[in-house]
Amino acid sequence: MSEHETHGPVDERTHIWDDPKNVQRFLYAFYACLVILVVLDFVIHRHIYHPWERIPAFHALYGFGACWILVVIAKQMRRVLMRDEDYYDGA
């Protein structure tokens, strides 16, 4: 299956994300989008379908909180659930 694969003496060309400056530029643009999205929340008249949506920028807060909590809980789950890769192989 891996007939096309070649392990490099890593190829010489530098690619776009090899340069930390490009990563930083991307992140700045991303942060700018976040700011714009929060500002828009106060500019655009949002319809309220669920009582929680009355909270300003509710979806932004919820999205951030949900993902953060998701990862933190999932990481803790590893303590209980994680086993070696061949855990079932001996069964």
Add this chain to the structure above:
Amino acid sequence: MGLDLHPALILVLGGLLAAVTRGNLRKGLLLLTPVLGGLNLLGVEAGARIDWAFLDYTITPLRVDRLSLLFGYLFHLAAFIGNLFALHLEDDDHATAQHVAAQLYAGSALGAVFAGDLITLFVFWELLAFTSVFLIWACNTERSIRAGFRYLVIHVVSGVILLTGALVAAHQTGNLDFGHIGLDGSLTGWLLFFAFGIKAAFPLLHNWLTDAYPEGTATGTVFLSAFTTKVAVYALARGFAGTEALIYIGAVMTCFPIFYAVIENDLRRVLGYSMINQIGFMVCGIGVGTALAVNGAVAHAFNDVIFKGLLFMTMGAVLHQTGRMNGSDLGGLYKSMPITTWLCIVGACSISAFPLFSGFVSKSMVMAAILEEGYVWVWPALLFASAGVFHHAGIKIPFFAFFAHDSGIRTTEPPKNMLAAMFLGAILCVVIGSFPEQTLYRILPFDASYHPYDATHVLTQTQLLFFGAMAFVGLQKTGIYPPELRSVNIDAEWSYRWLGPRLVRGIGGAVARIDSAVREATLGVVRGALGEFQKGHGPRGVLARTWPTGSMVLWVAVLLGALIIFYF
């Protein structure tokens, strides 16, 4: 009515021809089969039906309405994309087995959605399992063969439960019709609900999916992701629309798999968990049961086949090119597979429901219907799952495969047919997402107007996703994000993959010990009895002694003497 052939027949025929043809002829045939099937289906109108009398029952191998037609179109589309993706297979990839199995599998899916009675449904239900398992076994590794057997057993059990439900229905009502069933407390209802639930990967019944799909071939898993679970979604929509329990089952399905997806290392298994999460939205919509909700559920099924297919194709391409599928082994592939990277990002945007991508126009119908019907406590769960799906499928999949740390793997783009199939999937994602009214919404089964593009919806969804991404950036920068590790995570399958074998062994051992103890005790009793017997009857025993004749004469004289005394 314009019906010439049963829709399943053309694909089955294509499958049989794929067995006996080779080379370019077979390639042409594989592309032509779904196209011809699709054209045939375009000539079939809602209302078409074939009934056969069988003993006292009516068997309906074909029943066409708008609901079955939508899935019919979808399955032809999926078969075409899947065949295009698998077109390069050579004979040493078990190509014939895979091509034949794939066509018969697609044909079985069509047979199931056009089945008008429970017996026909059962037949195609089982055929789905028996045909698709070859797409797992074609890997020909110890792991895939064992996973394939587990997959087969679970699906056969689901079919047997379905058949039992059908027989109970025939016995109680004399009717085998597959229409609305509902959970009214009848045995038939519960049996069919359970049978459909296994195939739809309900919580605790879900591990066949995450077990088997990552073990399929690079091209086979694309087919697997398209048909089995969507037939189950169709069956639930047909039989159990408006069953409230489904709302809660669906909500659980959207939420629990995303935790597993975050810590899972095999990227195709991540997509498996993600698939359960997406089916959860569909199950919720079916549970709500209003026209908007069921439309949303089946529209989401339609989109999911395409965007999940696209994601499985990009991962299949990575597997084909690198031979690896673990997040811990991959990374930096954007340097050598830039086109595949972009196509994966389109799939990721679609599953995450970004505006202008297909997930946005279908998932929101379910969310809106949930609120319309007043399930205010289910909605936050679905919103949590929406953010979560972006996190694991939208960011994790492309990030760990194509970006993250550079794994040093240098490869090339996959074969042209694979790229073409992925392009087709990506184009559909964007076209359906951008022009839903002109495309997907026209073939939805029920009348319910819905307009996904208003300022509120676009803004709130974009906020949810961008700030979800912000959490990812924050977690990465602070080092909290868990690294990809070579591991397995215990799930419900633990009960039959770990506990079950050990229980059987343990119980077997205990039974053997009890058995030998009982044998020992019985032998002891018998030996003791023999010893006692020996005392009396052995060579020196009291009863075996020889007695002298004189003593007998003496005793006779005593008896006679006693007699004389009594008579006088």
